[in-house]
Amino acid sequence: MSFWQLVSAELKAIVADKAIAVTLFGGVLFYSVLYPLPYLHQVPTEQQLVVVDLDRSSLSRRLIRHADASAKISVIGQVTSISQAQSWIESGRAHGLLVIPEGFRRDLLLGKGVTLSYGGDASYFLIYSAVAEGLVTAGMDAGKQVQLLGMLAKGEAPKQANLSLNSVKINSVPAFNPSLGYTPYVVPGLFLLILHQTLLIGTGILGAGQWRRKGYWRDVSPLQLVCGRISAFMLIYLFFSSFYVGFCFYWYQVSVQASLTLVALWMLPFLLATSAAGIALSSLFVRRDLPTQVLLLVSMPIMFVSGFVWPLALIPEPLIWLSQVIPAVPAIMGMLELNQMGASWTSVMPKWLQLWALFAIFFMLAWYGVMRRLKPTADETS
Numbered sequence: 001m002s003f004w005q006l007v008s009a010e011l012k013a014i015v016a017d018k019a020i021a022v023t024l025f026g027g028v029l030f031y032s033v034l035y036p037l038p039y040l041h042q043v044p045t046e047q048q049l050v051v052v053d054l055d056r057s058s059l060s061r062r063l064i065r066h067a068d069a070s071a072k073i074s075v076i077g078q079v080t081s082i083s084q085a086q087s088w089i090e091s092g093r094a095h096g097l098l099v100i101p102e103g104f105r106r107d108l109l110l111g112k113g114v115t116l117s118y119g120g121d122a123s124y125f126l127i128y129s130a131v132a133e134g135l136v137t138a139g140m141d142a143g144k145q146v147q148l149l150g151m152l153a154k155g156e157a158p159k160q161a162n163l164s165l166n167s168v169k170i171n172s173v174p175a176f177n178p179s180l181g182y183t184p185y186v187v188p189g190l191f192l193l194i195l196h197q198t199l200l201i202g203t204g205i206l207g208a209g210q211w212r213r214k215g216y217w218r219d220v221s222p223l224q225l226v227c228g229r230i231s232a233f234m235l236i237y238l239f240f241s242s243f244y245v246g247f248c249f250y251w252y253q254v255s256v257q258a259s260l261t262l263v264a265l266w267m268l269p270f271l272l273a274t275s276a277a278g279i280a281l282s283s284l285f286v287r288r289d290l291p292t293q294v295l296l297l298v299s300m301p302i303m304f305v306s307g308f309v310w311p312l313a314l315i316p317e318p319l320i321w322l323s324q325v326i327p328a329v330p331a332i333m334g335m336l337e338l339n340q341m342g343a344s345w346t347s348v349m350p351k352w353l354q355l356w357a358l359f360a361i362f363f364m365l366a367w368y369g370v371m372r373r374l375k376p377t378a379d380e381t382s
Contacts, residue, residue: 001219003228009216010232013206019288020202027198028240032248035190036183046074047131050085050094053078057105063116063138067098072134089120096120096131185340187252189308189332191244192270196328197299199237199271200278203229204291207282211373222371226363230275237271245339257342266338266348269355270331276362277327283369306332327362330354 001009014020049067053060068075076094079085085097099117107114120131206229210217217225245263249256258266285291304310305323312320323329334351337343 001216003224003231006216006220006224006228007231007235010229011235014202014232014236017206017209019292020205023205023292024198024202024236024240027201028194028243031194031198032191032244035194036187036248036252047072047096047134048076048094049073049096049098049131049135050088051075051078052080052082052085052097052099054102055100055104059105059108060100063100063104064098067135067138070134070138072137073131096135098135183252184254185308185336187254188249188336188340189306190303191248192332192335193299193303193306193328195237195240195244195271196274196302196331197295199233199274200281201292201295203233203275203278204282204285204295205288207279207370207373208285208291209288211283211286218374222367222374225374226276226279226366226370229279230272230363233275233278234271237275241267241271254340256339258339262338262345263335266331266335266352269352269359270327273327273355273359273362276359276366279366280362280369283366283373302326302328305329308332308336324354325358325361327355327358330358 014024051064051067053064064075064078067073073096077088079088082097082099085094085099088094089097097119101115101117104114104116116135118132118135220228245256245267248254256263282291302323305312305315305319305326306329307315330351334348334355338345338348
């Protein structure tokens with residue numbers, strides 16, 4: 001059997017196996033829609049707020065208008081007590097509350113400090129932070145208005161008073177995430193994780209189901225089988241990678257700052273290392289269901305140690321060191337730096353070389369594992 005006949009036989013075996021075909025083709029397409037779905041509404045806005053106005057003054061009403069004008073929150077009603085506001089939050093009618101204390105206007109005009117109390121449902125930290133940010137902004141705007149009135153009362157010119165209030169202006173420009181949302185940095189990492197997990201599962205199922213049976217895989221040498229299997233899966237995953245990095249990035253409006261050549265150079269060792277790791281892993285099993293079960297259990301830990309959804313500083317260092325043998329870990333972080341943050345190739349070169357080293361290690365392990373599995377048994381040699 002020639003090499004290309006082996007690759008053709010591998011592709012036929014992959015397509016003919018329903019479990020592998022569903023995992024590869026169905027999984028890649030299905031997860032391209034399912035995984036990004038929670039992140040489509042990237043920035044929480046117009047969060048419902050209920051107000052407890054105990055002052056009922058012109059200044060408190062101005063503060064409420066400022067809060068309602070904020071893009072982060074929307075004032076949906078006013079109640080007379082904090083207990084009523086809490087019941088609104090508990091029932092889901094509101095996400096936060098603002099308490100304006102009695103004597104709010106009087107104390108501000110007298111130059112005394114005033115405490116505005118706010119609270120909310122902290123089980124959704126993005127919603128809570130949006131409510132808090134909107135109220136802080138509204139409170140600062142109201143405070144500036146009071147300061148302006150005080151300056152004007154002291155005889156200061158209106159123009160000079162405005163300049164004094166706005167002497168420092170902050171021009172905040174996000175460098176790598178213009179929308180300040182989840183999609184630009186979470187979705188690219190998730191897509192690489194999907195490619196990693198489905199590729200490992202596909203190679204694992206294929207190998208685990210063959211070791212106890214006879215077929216074309218016993219008519220070639222272990223080295224030929226490893227090379228042919230890697231080539232077959234590479235042909236499939238080159239298409240999947242193009243679909244993710246090309247169409248899906250465009251569809252989900254993910255910023256792309258690296259050239260196509262650099263992305264292809266980056267994906268090559270990642271796919272090779274993952275394919276070799278899957279073949280090496282398959283040599284540990286003789287039941288087709290076990291690779292899927294094991295890899296599904298470790299998918300969440302891999303996502304966290306990859307560092308794009310959870311800070312690495314909060315993960316124990318031994319786990320970080322151990323995770324460096326997983327191809328997805330350096331691949332995801334390097335891809336984010338290269339493609340989303342615009343890093344130079346020299347800065348991601350150590351991770352790229354790490355992926356090639358992992359490919360070499362897993363290739364040797366795959367060769368040894370397949371050689372062990374295809375070794376004739378005593379019954380076959382007799």
